[in-house]
Amino acid sequence: MAKPGFTVAHLPGFATIAVGVFVCLYLPIITLVVYSFNGGSSIAVWQEFSFRWYSVAWGNEAVKDATVRSLVIALSASAIATVLATFAALGTTRRAPYRGQTFIYVMINQPLMVPEIVTAVALLIIFASIKVATGYHGLGYLIAAHSAFCIPFAYLPIRARLEGMDTVMETAAADLYASAWQTFRYVTLPLLAPGIAAGAMLAFVISLDDVVITEFVKSGGQDTLPTYMLGQLRRAVTPEVNAISSALLALTVALLTAFFLLTRKRD
Amino acid sequence: MKEDIAVTAESVVKSFGHGAAAVRALDTVSAAIRKGEFFTLLGPSGCGKTTLLRLIAGFETPTSGRILLGADDVTDLPPNRRPVNTVFQSYALFPHLTVRENVGFALKMLGRPASQISARTAEMLALVKLEELADRATAQLSGGQQQRVALARALAPQPKVLLLDEPLSALDLKLRKEMQVELKRLQQETGITFVFVTHDQEEALTMSDRIGVMSNGKLQQVASPREIYTAPVNRFVADFIGETNFLPVTLVKEGARLGSGEIVAAEGKGGVLTIRPEQVNVVRADKAGAIGARVENLIYFGTDMHVHMRLGDGAALVARMPLPPGGDGGLAPGDAVGVTFAKGAARLIEE
Numbered sequence: 001m002a003k004p005g006f007t008v009a010h011l012p013g014f015a016t017i018a019v020g021v022f023v024c025l026y027l028p029i030i031t032l033v034v035y036s037f038n039g040g041s042s043i044a045v046w047q048e049f050s051f052r053w054y055s056v057a058w059g060n061e062a063v064k065d066a067t068v069r070s071l072v073i074a075l076s077a078s079a080i081a082t083v084l085a086t087f088a089a090l091g092t093t094r095r096a097p098y099r100g101q102t103f104i105y106v107m108i109n110q111p112l113m114v115p116e117i118v119t120a121v122a123l124l125i126i127f128a129s130i131k132v133a134t135g136y137h138g139l140g141y142l143i144a145a146h147s148a149f150c151i152p153f154a155y156l157p158i159r160a161r162l163e164g165m166d167t168v169m170e171t172a173a174a175d176l177y178a179s180a181w182q183t184f185r186y187v188t189l190p191l192l193a194p195g196i197a198a199g200a201m202l203a204f205v206i207s208l209d210d211v212v213i214t215e216f217v218k219s220g221g222q223d224t225l226p227t228y229m230l231g232q233l234r235r236a237v238t239p240e241v242n243a244i245s246s247a248l249l250a251l252t253v254a255l256l257t258a259f260f261l262l263t264r265k266r267d
Numbered sequence: 268m269k270e271d272i273a274v275t276a277e278s279v280v281k282s283f284g285h286g287a288a289a290v291r292a293l294d295t296v297s298a299a300i301r302k303g304e305f306f307t308l309l310g311p312s313g314c315g316k317t318t319l320l321r322l323i324a325g326f327e328t329p330t331s332g333r334i335l336l337g338a339d340d341v342t343d344l345p346p347n348r349r350p351v352n353t354v355f356q357s358y359a360l361f362p363h364l365t366v367r368e369n370v371g372f373a374l375k376m377l378g379r380p381a382s383q384i385s386a387r388t389a390e391m392l393a394l395v396k397l398e399e400l401a402d403r404a405t406a407q408l409s410g411g412q413q414q415r416v417a418l419a420r421a422l423a424p425q426p427k428v429l430l431l432d433e434p435l436s437a438l439d440l441k442l443r444k445e446m447q448v449e450l451k452r453l454q455q456e457t458g459i460t461f462v463f464v465t466h467d468q469e470e471a472l473t474m475s476d477r478i479g480v481m482s483n484g485k486l487q488q489v490a491s492p493r494e495i496y497t498a499p500v501n502r503f504v505a506d507f508i509g510e511t512n513f514l515p516v517t518l519v520k521e522g523a524r525l526g527s528g529e530i531v532a533a534e535g536k537g538g539v540l541t542i543r544p545e546q547v548n549v550v551r552a553d554k555a556g557a558i559g560a561r562v563e564n565l566i567y568f569g570t571d572m573h574v575h576m577r578l579g580d581g582a583a584l585v586a587r588m589p590l591p592p593g594g595d596g597g598l599a600p601g602d603a604v605g606v607t608f609a610k611g612a613a614r615l616i617e618e
Contacts, residue, residue: 171326172359174346176373177424186376190363 029249036242043239053243063244066228070208073139073224077146078154078203084147085154085199086192093162094170094188109156111149119149120216127217137219145217146207153206154199161195194262201259205252272337273428273460274300274323279332281318281484292318294484295332300428300462301477305454307463309471310481311507316464319481320430323462325349336427347376352421353430356437358413360405366416367392367401373424391419394453411442418450422457429454431463435470447474468508472496480504496543498535501617505541512547512584514540516615523615527579529558531608535615546612547586549574549598550605557605560584562598574598576606 008014036054040047057063088108092101111119127141169191173183211226218227225248229241281293293315300306308316321327322334325346333342341349352373360369371388379387392398395415405413414434421429431450435443451474454461465471471478472492479489480503488500499505502513515538516523522532523540533540550557560576567590574586584606598604 166357166359168355168357168359169361171346172353172355172361173372173376175324175326175351175353176420177347177376178372179347179376182376186372187361 032242033246033249035239036246038239038242041238043237043242053239054247056238057240057243057247060240062223062228063225063240066223066225069139069222070224070226073142073146074204074207076143077150077207078200080143080147081150081203081207082154082158082196082200085151085158085203086196088151088155089159089162089195090188093159094167109152112152116149116212120213123213124216131219139222141217141219142214142222142224145213146210149210149213150203150207154203157198157202158192158195161192161198165191197259197262201255205255208248208252271302272299272335273302273304274298274462275333275335276319276322277333277335279319279322279334280330281315281322281327282330291484293322293329296481296484296486298479298486298489300460302460303458304476305451305461305463305474307465307471307475307478308481309465309468309478309507311466314481315484316466316481317432318484320353320432320462320464323428324351324353324430350427351430352424352426352428353432354414354417354421354434356433358417358434360413360416360420362404362406365402365404366397366408369405369416370419370423372420377424387423391423394422394456395419395449410438411446414438414446415449418453422453422459426459428460428462431461433464433466435465436467443470450474472508480507482507497612498614499541499616501537502539502541505616510544510585510587512542512544514542514578514582514584516540518615523613525558525578525580526582527558529579531558531613533613533615534611537615537617539616539618540613541616542608542613544573544585544587546609547584548607548609549576549586549588550607552603552605554605554607557607560604560606562600562602562604564600565598576604578606 035043035046037049037051038046039050039052092105092108106113123141123145127145131137131141165188169187170183173187174180178186209226210224211230214224214227215230218224223231225244229244232241276296276298279293279296280291282289282291284290296315296319298319308319310316318327322329325341325344325348329342333340335341336349336351361372364372367388370391371384374384374387388401389398392401395418397412397415397419400408400412405416408416417434434450435446438446447470450461450463463471463474472495475492477489477491478495480487480495482503488495488504490498495504495508499508505511505513514525516525516531516533517538518524519530521530524530525540531540549560552559558578560578562574562576564575566573566575570590571587572590574588576584576586578584586606
């Protein structure tokens, strides 16, 4: 029996629209995954089920190289961004309100609002002059750039968690002889951990996925997985790209599942 | 300098906000709480009682005035450097720690050796009868058990003063009664000074050695429960604690003259006479010396009955009389009766 009152399910066409949206969202991804198992060389014509393109990708030195580089950058950048974002979140929630707080908030989230291409060009120019001045051409530039644009993604869940945490816990810790550092170490940090994990996870995925800034900032021979795949598209496209994409998808899903399982118990 | 004072508030003022919007939560409060006593700050919400508690704990600093613990001025010390612990209204137990870890928290922060922490924690858990639940998460406990953990946690470091911020308000009535007895027992066993904040006058009367009644950021009266009840200093205190009658009087040589003309004996000074309902006797209308009254209404309370009356000048007066089994005391609305006051019970107070 239907419950009285307003339910969106009663709107005409609601179910149809919902199904349509999900089809549009997931059909391309399903197609991508299905064709990654295509035995033929076409990304559009199905021949037979095979792991051929997975083994091609696995044996491809360029793919391995790009994967390792992507992971190194994503791990470093998400670690740096998460630490900085945690301090930023503490600084914007765990003190008396001050003038210019909104301004600081906007500043922290700047990478979310400035078009990525603008940041990419700006970084290209400044890093080019640093490269000339120092002669250093390593991964540092990519890690620094990724850390910067990952900060707001790490910041938002951490800040949300802090705002949801009752400050009476920290008051109680201070009352029980904890110094400011001890309060942070034994009370704030453990309670904040799920937020920090969520922030780190989000930052990691955002970094792993980035194309625009990476494309502009990387030096020669510094392809990450997404820029490598972009490069491949300019030539003959084979289901190898599907295989790599599917593997990335699997990694992301695994990470999200792990995160869900880890945080579910604590809350 | 008195040796037996645990907490002193000296002309403490606390304002929140600035300029015209500033609110004076505490207005020049001075008080001395004795060592080892159960002291209750009683008042309606917003009277400043919790603010005074937070100032003693160190969560706030006074706008002016000083807070002393024993002989030490702690006005500017942060909470973690004051030998004072708090039982919070919401308990504020650490959800990521077990019961045992919660109770041992303060000692760990003080850097005590592990053996001492575990011994003291066990002792505290025994004191609040929670030994079996030591390794549970706090979220698995009932409200009453969480309350006990909060008490054990605050008592574990042996504070000079224990502050309790309406700790019983979240419990149901039966559990609240049990915890009142429990708190009194803990206070007597530990000998620690308790400063208890509540808006519940019955709680204050049954548990306290002394009560400080607060209203509008001011301490109205500090005295024993008996004195607060029988000799309130002003209308607020008389009205807030228990039920009472107020009758306007004029002072004459023989005592206080009621609006209806009768003269009664009364102690104290002021233009209002106050008398508790249980000190009002309803007698025959023609009894010598009785004040004339008319019964308006009878309200049955099980153990006793409230008799609502009007005096000759229309002033309302309530008497409370024990009820004979099955009877109504022979009264009915509209009856003309007489009223006498128990000897020494009528008091004059300021408005």
